[in-house]
Amino acid sequence: MPDHVASFEQLVLPHLQAAYNLARWLLRNDQDAEDVMQEASVRAFRSFDGIRGNNPRAWLLAVVRNSAYTFLQQNRARELATEFDEDLHVEQALSARAPETPEVLLLRSAQQRILNEAVEALPIEFREVFVLREMEELSYREIADVARIPIGTVMSRLSRARRQLQAAVARREQAGSAS
Amino acid sequence: MICAETRRVIDAYVDNELDLRGALEVEEHIAGCPACGAEERVLRELQASARAHLTRHPMPPDFEARLIARLRGDDAAAPVVRAAAEHVSAAGPRVVRRARRAWRWGALAPAAAAVAVLLVAVPRFWPKQSQASVEDAVIAAHVRSLLANHLTDVASSDQHTVKPWFQGKLDYSVSVTDWAAEGFPLAGGRLDYVEDMPAAALVYKRAQHVINLFVWPSKSGSEEPVQRLSRRGYGAYRWSKDGMSYWAVSDVNDADLRKFVELTRREH
Numbered sequence: 001m002p003d004h005v006a007s008f009e010q011l012v013l014p015h016l017q018a019a020y021n022l023a024r025w026l027l028r029n030d031q032d033a034e035d036v037m038q039e040a041s042v043r044a045f046r047s048f049d050g051i052r053g054n055n056p057r058a059w060l061l062a063v064v065r066n067s068a069y070t071f072l073q074q075n076r077a078r079e080l081a082t083e084f085d086e087d088l089h090v091e092q093a094l095s096a097r098a099p100e101t102p103e104v105l106l107l108r109s110a111q112q113r114i115l116n117e118a119v120e121a122l123p124i125e126f127r128e129v130f131v132l133r134e135m136e137e138l139s140y141r142e143i144a145d146v147a148r149i150p151i152g153t154v155m156s157r158l159s160r161a162r163r164q165l166q167a168a169v170a171r172r173e174q175a176g177s178a179s
Numbered sequence: 180m181i182c183a184e185t186r187r188v189i190d191a192y193v194d195n196e197l198d199l200r201g202a203l204e205v206e207e208h209i210a211g212c213p214a215c216g217a218e219e220r221v222l223r224e225l226q227a228s229a230r231a232h233l234t235r236h237p238m239p240p241d242f243e244a245r246l247i248a249r250l251r252g253d254d255a256a257a258p259v260v261r262a263a264a265e266h267v268s269a270a271g272p273r274v275v276r277r278a279r280r281a282w283r284w285g286a287l288a289p290a291a292a293a294v295a296v297l298l299v300a301v302p303r304f305w306p307k308q309s310q311a312s313v314e315d316a317v318i319a320a321h322v323r324s325l326l327a328n329h330l331t332d333v334a335s336s337d338q339h340t341v342k343p344w345f346q347g348k349l350d351y352s353v354s355v356t357d358w359a360a361e362g363f364p365l366a367g368g369r370l371d372y373v374e375d376m377p378a379a380a381l382v383y384k385r386a387q388h389v390i391n392l393f394v395w396p397s398k399s400g401s402e403e404p405v406q407r408l409s410r411r412g413y414g415a416y417r418w419s420k421d422g423m424s425y426w427a428v429s430d431v432n433d434a435d436l437r438k439f440v441e442l443t444r445r446e447h
Contacts, residue, residue, distance in 0.1 A: 005250055009250070011248065013243065013247070016238065016246070017238055019370060020236065020237075020238040021206045025237035028269075032373055033236070034239055035265055037238075037242070038246075041246050041250075042249070045250050111228065111232065112232040115229065115232050115233065116232065116233060118349060126386065130229070133180065133194065134229040134230055135230075140191070140194070142338060148372065149372065150316075150320065150371070152320075152324065154191060155191055157198075158190055158194075159190040162222060162225055165225060165229075
């Protein structure tokens with residue numbers, strides 16, 4: 001087996017799960033996430049040139065993130081263009097959701113479900129910094145490199161994402177205890 | 180430190196992204212301010228909750244195996260791309276640079292295309308960059324470098340350390356000179372972003388002040404004379420030479436900054 005296949009498998013593939021998770025959070029459904037991952041993995045392999053920088057995980061996440069954006073641009077451009085309405089956006093996304101069965105609700109705590117739905121409802125540029133920070137625990141510098149935005153923008157998007165989530169979660173919990 | 184300042188950096192504080200001095204200032208403020216203390220607790224709770232509860236979506240079970248099978252079968256693909264890059268490079272030096280860029284940023288090139296599309300399609304998110312917005316971006320980058328723990332990525336007064344550090348991170352070469360003898364010692368270098376493009380930031384000191392010299396390939400490619408600008412208490416000089424754009428930004432007095440600009444221009 002040629003060297004660069006071996007080193008790709010050794011350096012990059014350990015981060016495949018993290019990359020899939022990111023794609024799934026950006027695209028919000030399994031089929032699209034799988035398609036984008038297929039395409040991104042092959043693209044990553046073809047442009048793989050030995051060790052990429054010293055951070056193969058951030059590099060793979062960047063490739064997948066870019067593929068996801070390209071996919072959205074071609075197929076669901078509206079999601080990229082949505083102007084963020086501070087309150088409406090999250091509320092609408094939450095109320096549009098089909099009610100879950102009692103069994104599912106029992107399996108997943110209300111808090112968990114509310115938080116996941118609220119993150120899903122964030123506009124993509126807020127969702128991506130939040131997921132990269134809280135799920136991948138990337139530093140601001142790494143997030144800046146993956147998303148190709150300045151560190152100051154990482155900081156402000158993360159901050160806004162958190163304020164939105166706090167507000168959405170608080171509203172949901174209030175509504176839950178009232179009903 | 181007042182509440183407004185604390186709120187501005189409290190996320191960075193919770194994320195351990197502040198330098199020691201900044202973190203101590205926030206800590207001290209929070210100890211005496213219940214409102215900011217509550218904000219910190221809420222942030223930490225959200226963070227803990229997100230880390231515990233966000234769904235980690237599993238890959239389809241056979242995804243990795245299928246991918247490996249495909250890579251091993253599809254290995255011929257990589258040499259094809261390499262050969263294409265070499266073929267293009269026969270066309271001349273300018274194209275070589277482009278070809279190398281395409282290679283090095285191979286994976287990011289499609290993203291650049293996507294960003295280009297976004298620039299057209301989503302003007303609200305990606306406003307067209309006028310000179311004023313470049314100025315804002317450069318000054319914001321300067322301020323940011325002083326705020327968060329991010330003045331330098333490579334801290335060195337040795338130009339022979341700083342210059343090679345940029346190689347592989349940028350697709351253009353940046354000349355680096357230490358002006359210690361002239362009173363502007365080199366402190367290091369940093370990778371920054373201006374107009375969504377990676378830019379080299381060379382960091383110099385003048386007594387207690389910091390000078391950021393930003394360098395990136397100019398878009399027009401034309402020579403532009405030195406222009407002086409000032410905004411928000413920072414002085415800035417910009418010029419273009421030999422296909423590169425330069426911005427020097429600092430809060431030092433204007434005479435010193437001008438002297439620095441003259442030194443740099445003589446070199447570049």
